[in-house]
Amino acid sequence: MPATEKDSQPGLFRPAWTLAQRELIRFFRQRSRVIGAFGQPLLFWILFGAGLKNSFQAPDWSQMLGRPLSYQEYFFPGVAVMIVLFTAIFSTISIIEDRKEGFLQGVLVSPVSRLAIVLGKLTGGMCLSLIQAGIFLALAPLMGIQANLLQWSAIFGFLALLAFTLTALGFVMAWPLDSTQGYHALMIMLLMPMWLLSGAFFPGGESGWLSWLMRLNPLTYGVAALRRLLYWDYPLPVSAGLPSMGVSLLVTVIFASTCIGLSVALVSRQSERNVR
Amino acid sequence: MFAxxxxxxVRNLSYSYLDRRALDGVSFSVTEGEIFGLLGPNGGGKSTLFRILSTLLPVQTGTVSIGEFDVTKxxxxVRGLLGVTFQSPSLDRKLTVRENLQHQGVLYGIPKAELQARIVSNLTALGVADRADQLVGKLSGGLQRRVEIAKSLLHRPRILLLDEPSTGLDPGAILELWSHLRELRKQMSLTILVSTHLLNEAENCDRLAILHLGRLVALDTPSSLRSSVGGDCLTIQSHDAGQLAILANDITSRLGVSVQKVGDVLRIERGNGLDLLRDIMSEFGSSITSVTLGKPTLSxxxxxxxxxxxxxxx
Structure with a gap:
């Protein structure tokens, strides 16, 4: 065959960003999604916050704050993480739709690197998470949580990492599935318990089986890091439900790398699942 | 590259799903600039072959190369050389036509400076430029199909894979599509591989591979394939379908021609069909409803x- 023109390489970031943009456009064109990923956590926060107010026993570390810790305030970073988790679920459930609607096969036959396909999805999920969690976190002063610009940058930087991680986790779960019902089952049996046992919803105590489940749960370290960043100025002691900042970051980075690696491996595998 | x-x-390609063998030792090659057809019924193996060529499915046994590249290694x-038009649309229905093509352009590494102009010229060539800013989901099936093709040609592939291109198109649009494909072939020495189960579409191909039960049963130009059948083709229908086998035997024993029973009809290939037609009508006219005499078709x-x-x- 005669050479026609020089083969152009699609690169990594440009295709990843175009796929991420597509996620954003689709999200904003579907109003119900906007309400689902943000409204439910907000509702949980208001209702659980009011309902559990009197039965809540604040963890020991709250004594460092020098003021009583209300349940609504304890629950606050947990709801932010829930928004990130729900957004990750909504972003990755679309993998199943993309495959059914045929869009995915068009992407898979293109010369774009499989990492770019994964990064596109994750970046889209991350942007949506940051927008929604950002709106929620604007309520922080209501809880008596004050933060300066540097602190907010750190908070958003960490949320970006966490959103990347959870979207990658959703990616790994959604990719092998061929129905959204299957995803719902995984969400209820795996993702919700993971969130419940992360210290987001209740402190797990310092001993007993529950505290061990929490220690083994990678999301515990995500919630802890966010909590520590919100209480930047207070030297909160390390405990089972609140690991140190260094450990939290390390676990989250390892968790993220594992999920991203698995995602890329899954996308790279040629499979009958991907054809229509 | 070398001429x-x-x-x-494709050399000795076989593919099995868990429960069945879809391709069984298929070998063929497509010359540059050729319009090559894969003809066969659904389930004959052409979809599996199409998916292996488009890199969606792995090569299990045998080898496949596209240009000078191996599809496995x-x-x-390989993906950069190919343009793929799927039978089921790969467009995002919630995006506009232009947005779909923009994403496609980036995925194929088309420089930013060129992309907009290319989108316009591709949409114009397929007659859908006026739809650029409409949501794909709002377009008719035929228009979506054209956008799909414009999308797969955007990066000027050297080889275009088209799966059942006529799906959802009206006859006028099919004619237009084929004249456009021939034009493209001429302009950019595009090689086109078409999979189809439609005979009139297969007639558009330079060469045809017929796939049946995963095997390649014929490979030649449409006209050579037709002339391989024999001069004329007689098709006989009887009012008593149950007696067809007996009728077939009688014709063979009395007139000395071989008769094929296909479903509810009898088929006879014959150098000079007209004489045979006369003989059959005079001998068996009473048990025959109709006889058709024709030049052989791809069917x-x-x-x-x-x-x-x-x-x-x-």
């Missing part, structure tokens, strides 16, 4: 090679 390198070379290079080729009609094989 001797075929655009597509050099996937990325007859399929019947001759597989013993089944194309529609019955599905």
């Amino acid at each position: 001797s390198t075929p655009a597509i070379a 050099q996937q990325r290079a 007859d080729v399929f019947v001759q090679r597989t013993g089944q009609t194309l529609s019955a094989a599905e």
